[in-house]
Amino acid sequence: MTARLALAASPLFLDHAKPGHPERPERLVEVRRELERTSLLAEFTPLSVREATRDELLLAHEAAHIDTVARLVADTPVMLDEDTYANEHTWRASLCAAGAAADLATAIMRGTCDRGLALVRPPGHHATPSRTMGFCVFNNIAIAARAAQAAGVGTGTCAGATPRIAIVDFDVHHGNGTQDIFIADPSVLFISLHQYPLWPGTGWFDATGEGAGVGANVNIPLPPGAGDAALKAAFARIVLPQLRRFRPDLLLVSGGWDAHWRDPLAQLQYSLAGYAWACRQLVQAADELCGGRIAVMLEGGYDTEVLAVGVANLARALAGRDAQDDPLGDGGMGETNAGALLDRVVAQWDAGA
Ligand SMILES: [Zn+2]
Numbered sequence: 293m294t295a296r297l298a299l300a301a302s303p304l305f306l307d308h309a310k311p312g313h314p315e316r317p318e319r320l321v322e323v324r325r326e327l328e329r330t331s332l333l334a335e336f337t338p339l340s341v342r343e344a345t346r347d348e349l350l351l352a353h354e355a356a357h358i359d360t361v362a363r364l365v366a367d368t369p370v371m372l373d374e375d376t377y378a379n380e381h382t383w384r385a386s387l388c389a390a391g392a393a394a395d396l397a398t399a400i401m402r403g404t405c406d407r408g409l410a411l412v413r414p415p416g417h418h419a420t421p422s423r424t425m426g427f428c429v430f431n432n433i434a435i436a437a438r439a440a441q442a443a444g445v446g447t448g449t450c451a452g453a454t455p456r457i458a459i460v461d462f463d464v465h466h467g468n469g470t471q472d473i474f475i476a477d478p479s480v481l482f483i484s485l486h487q488y489p490l491w492p493g494t495g496w497f498d499a500t501g502e503g504a505g506v507g508a509n510v511n512i513p514l515p516p517g518a519g520d521a522a523l524k525a526a527f528a529r530i531v532l533p534q535l536r537r538f539r540p541d542l543l544l545v546s547g548g549w550d551a552h553w554r555d556p557l558a559q560l561q562y563s564l565a566g567y568a569w570a571c572r573q574l575v576q577a578a579d580e581l582c583g584g585r586i587a588v589m590l591e592g593g594y595d596t597e598v599l600a601v602g603v604a605n606l607a608r609a610l611a612g613r614d615a616q617d618d619p620l621g622d623g624g625m626g627e628t629n630a631g632a633l634l635d636r637v638v639a640q641w642d643a644g645a
Contacts, residue, residue: 295584297610298399298408299336300392305413307381310369314557314594315427320411323590326600330617332607336409339399344390344435351438352431352473357422361386361429372424376414386414386429393432393589394439400585401444401455401542407575407610408587410436411603415591417467417546418492425469426492433459433546433589434473437480440542454479458540460531461485462570463548463591464558466495466511470546476505481538485526487551487560488513497637510534512637516559517628520566523551525630527573529638535577543578543586549593549602553623557594561625564598568605568616575609586610 301324306317327333349358364370365383372378389412396408416433418426437457444455459474461467461484471494474480478501486495501509512526535543549567551560571588578586588606593599598620605616 295406295610295612297336298339298396298405300339300341300396300408300410300412302341302388302392304341304381304388305385305411308385308413309379310377313377315414317413318596319593319599320413322596322600323411323603326604327607330604332604332611335607335611337405339392339395341388341392342395343384343387344394344430348394348435348439349390349430352421352434354422361424372429376424376427376429378429382414382429388412389414389416389432390430390435393436396587397436397440397542397544398443400587401440406584407578409607409610410587410589412590416589417461417463417470417591418465419469420472426465428469431469431473433544434470436587436589437544441479444541455541456481456538457542457544458535458538459483459544459546460574461546461548461591462551463546464551464555464560465490465548465592466492467546468492468494471499471509474505475501475509476503478504478508481508481510481534481540483510483512483531483534485512485514485523485531487516487558490558497640508538510641513633514560514630515628515633517561517625518630519561519625519627520563520622521627522630522634523562523566523570525634527570529634530641532573532577534641535581540582541585542582543574545574545586545588546591547588547603547606548591549599552593552595552598552602553625554595554598554620555593557592561623561627563622564601564605564618564620565616567602568609568618571606571609572614575612
């Protein structure tokens with residue numbers, strides 16, 4: 293059966309901008325151009341985009357955080373923190389990014405579509421319960437996970453009362469905000485693959501959760517230069533076994549293409565082919581574990597060609613196709629051996645972390 297694909301996107305996400313900043317509207321412009329060029333866009337049904345409600349923001353954030361952002365954006369342009377800018381359109385874009393993510397996840401949980409993609413800005417995975425961080429205002433994927441849990445209760449797709457959500461974050465930076473929001477929550481499994489050391493400095497593998505959430509936080513801190521070999525080994529040895537152990541009702545993905553070798557912000561050195569392989573693995577895992585229910589939320593990725601082709605490859609994976617495009621190759625980079633690091637992560641989990 294052909295998967296029913298949904299796309300949450302809107303021109304209003306282009307209005308959030310600061311000249312010269314790497315998190316720029318052209319990222320989405322180039323993605324859309326590539327999805328049109330490849331005719332992939334026509335395979336997705338558009339979702340209408342609306343602002344998240346205050347109650348939805350409160351699913352992941354403290355009231356003081358929402359109020360602080362609302363106060364600061366009253367006088368734009370302004371920096372919300374050392375990295376995160378706001379202009380006069382940022383408040384609306386941020387609310388709509390969270391609303392789009394929540395609507396996509398709930399539509400999948402309710403069965404009105406099977407798989408989906410949220411092409412939103414600003415990104416979300418660094419936003420913590422109490423503050424903006426790293427270009428992120430509100431944590432879109434965390435709000436989506438909580439909204440999906442609320443929507444999924446009683447739908448018949450879940451064995452228990454609270455749907456189990458797995459979040460895989462393959463952005464090159466650690467998803468510290470998502471980790472913080474779910475650190476003590478056993479109903480949400482968070483798995484982050486990221487470069488370490490790298491900003492924001494969190495994400496070592498010994499952070500496995502707190503309280504009832506111990507065992508539901510999986511960090512895979514890969515060394516600079518790790519490349520596709522480490523990505524594939526990390527999936528085979530940790531990501532896929534952890535997903536099978538957890539058995540989610542819905543798989544959410546923080547998609548960041550800044551681990552590519554040509555990205556200007558980091559040095560993990562994946563190729564587009566490696567990324568495409570990972571996307572297919574996640575779609576197959578959703579098919580195996582949770583009725584094919586998977587939604588991807590856009591996070592980082594600052595080389596626009598890499599991002600555009602990478603998202604197109606993701607769209608092909610969501611459509612169930614093995615085809616992929618990689619005009620850039622592997623960059624001729626040597627690959628750092630991450631085997632010893634992965635051995636330590638596997639040993640920790642085998643010991644019952
Ligand atoms: Zn990133």
